[in-house]
Amino acid sequence: MTTTILPRPPRSRLGHAYGEQLAQHAPAGHPTAAARESAALTLAYRDRFLNGPAFLSQAERRTVVEDLHTAYELLRSLPERVFGGNVTELAAAVGMDPLQSALITRSARTGSLLPLGRADLYHDGAGFRLLEFNITSALGGFENADINRAMLAYPPLEEFVRRHGLRYRDTLGCMVRTMYAECAATIPTHRTPVVAVVDTVENFAVVGPRLQVFAAKLADHGIEGIACDLGRLTYPKGRPTVSGRAVDVVFRYFLAEDLTDPASAAQLEPLLLAAEQGKVGLFSGLDAELYGNKGTLAMLSDEQHRDLFDAAELACINRLLPWTRYVRPRTTDPGGDRVGMLAYALAHQHELILKPTLLHGGNGITAGWQVDTAEWENKITSAMNGPFVLQRRVRPAAEPFPDHAGGLQGLFLNWGIYLGARSAGDDGYAGGFVRGSTDPAVGVVSMGSGAAVGCVFHGGDC
Template sequence: MTIATVPAISEADARIERRLCELATYDSASIWEAQDELSSAIAEAGMHFEGRAYPVCLRPLAIDCGLANHLTATAEAVIKLLDVAAELYCCNEDVQDLFPAYKHLRHWITILPKHRPIVRICRLDGLFGSDGYYKIIETNTEAPGGVIQNGLAAKVWSRIPNPLTHGLSLDVSKQPFAKDPTCFVRELVSAYHSAAGSELKTAAVVNFRGRYANEVDWIVNGLRDAGVKATLLDVSTMKLTPRGLVGPDGELIELVYNKLDPRDVIEACEAEDYLRACAAQEVVSINPWVSQCVLSDKAILALLSDDRFSSNFNAEQISLIARHVPWTRLVREGVTTDPNRRRIELISYIRKNKTDLVLKPSNATRGEHVLVGRLTSSEAWEEHIDRAARNPYVVQEYIAPGEVTALHPPSRSFKKMAYGIDCYVFGGRLAGFQSRASLDPVMNVGRSGILLPIAID
């Protein structure tokens, strides 16, 4: 697969940027009126972020067809890389050492499902590097947010009169999940049929102690609309029996969708039946434990970007990794190679190259404890290096985010905000895009970020 470098912004988006800046100066009332209409329509449609308003911005991010195709090809190819990585984890001790938090669960994680791709639902988060290539900075192969609501939000956005896009030919419906918001549920049903060879009758959306409830209502209701008896269950309420996994009413559960943080579940004794049932494939689990733990861990990018493991990938895949996976290493004492393939002592390198690096907990979510070197004092950086060396952390090359002007509803103002583009992939195929924008250098809707609809011109 040959992919040329592409610009991170289209001419249509540049026009939107100019128009927003002009209207913000001369007619801001018209923009806020349209934003309020959009926010009301989103709320009336029932979209929310764990009970709070779903933060969809009037300003879209416009990309051209060339960029859309580039992102599609990249995302779909990365999913195939993850299949190779999962198989490597099962047989390579050096790979297993990159994921120390899951050592005691290895006997469950290494039971891989027969279907490919292993990752049925995921969201790849990315930024554009200085070389023009899209860089995957997180894989999100556990249970990413936005799988239903972002497609719905795009459709609602497209119906609102928008002074920012007047005269532009922009289309959200080229994205499968915007054209048909039921495509996520259809993927769950299809995944079950592929694994079991029969029609799905019962399913559970599973969380733990009420955490991560975003979109659960949409998923449950979507399955019910598809003719499946579906419910929301806590992992502690399910039992593994000779018949299979059953809920509190004793009914057999055929498929589970994991809407939880694996870090919580793997340490909980009341979750053991559930862990065993998913591992033994007594129930079809979306996604399986290798996806929930290993492939979603940020150390997966250390596996992909380290030359020690390159012999396990073909030439096309090596080229893909070089373009689209940023240099990443698990933080620990020892010798490795830097982004230019020079041998280095890693801890010393991290100390000396603060402005070019980011430290991240390898398996945390929502931007927890992420430290951007160039925005961090030397004292705090030193303290964080010590913490990182004692805990599962990764260090990653810093990718500067792009900037857009956007409406910031909480402050009722226009702000320059950092943005990225994320790719949703269902069943190995691109389902759609989202763009998150934030005043915070760590972009996350859970950290007061906003969502920019992606429109293709």
């Protein structure tokens, strides 16, 4: 009897089906025309848009969202599981300096912290693998649904989405719902709430125009939004005020890494005091930065902590996380054997990537396959015992996207999947977007490395 071995189903059946539809009907017009005409989208992404969307099946969506909620709860439990409830020790372990630790410890004592984050993932052909989990309110992505709507102006895609019953989530709407739940005590019910979108003085000089778009978009959700820097906040009677408008909630856009400057920390002090006194909601608290960094992922992955998790939790960690370890003289390899870190890193250079624990946006990352042996050894030696992790390389599977010649091309995607608070009938999926590259060997698929951006539709059978 002969056994027929069937090939693995291709990534994104709907992606292939969409490409076949375009090839058969040779549509006129350009799929990204409406996106390029949007002032808000071109401000955020210039003209770097993918020719089609990414597709996420219902089964994939349910699985990855449930895994991300599990990972979020595990990260939040690390102070208790690993450090006896001591938040300051966790802050030190992930590389925060004393000033950052003090600010975050104060924030941890103020208010609640609901799930809010963006997971950056590659799909390796078998499942999603988590590279980073950005747990903070400074996520970007508030234009995600605008990309979906702009792409739907292309008639072939609109017809395809309608025929297959596909959908998308409004990421900004999900953020707002999470903000309402987390800051309910300071949000008025008798008038329009005032929300200030706030960054540091230095950052606002760069991202201010985009945050002004963000603040204006809050009007679609019944909110008066104001974008400003920390230096513009004044505190009559202890309550933050901007241009004469008393603020109900500060939508935080600065990160822990922005607070090493004493001037920024001094400007933050009255805001933290106002939050502690219940005069303003701070969304999300600075303690979110404790959990949204690469160091905490290393703690979940590390062999020495496996006895802290039950079977279901370990299954999620094994499914979602690539091997990730702090850069220390001794470690455990993927098989659980004790090895010297430097020797292991040199022997497996082309399968490893070095990352700082706290920086964002691809800053400070070194991909082993992109440097020579001498530079790699120097990077690992310099990172030893510092705030760095080594992570096993994840090779993303190629996904089908329309090319410029009526066919399909394989792109390698960094999926940004957003997570918000769960509620009745809502599993907390807050939408997504993708960054796509033609280069399978790029260190990080990001806008900084030349990737283009696209939207995500979910549903159907892909």
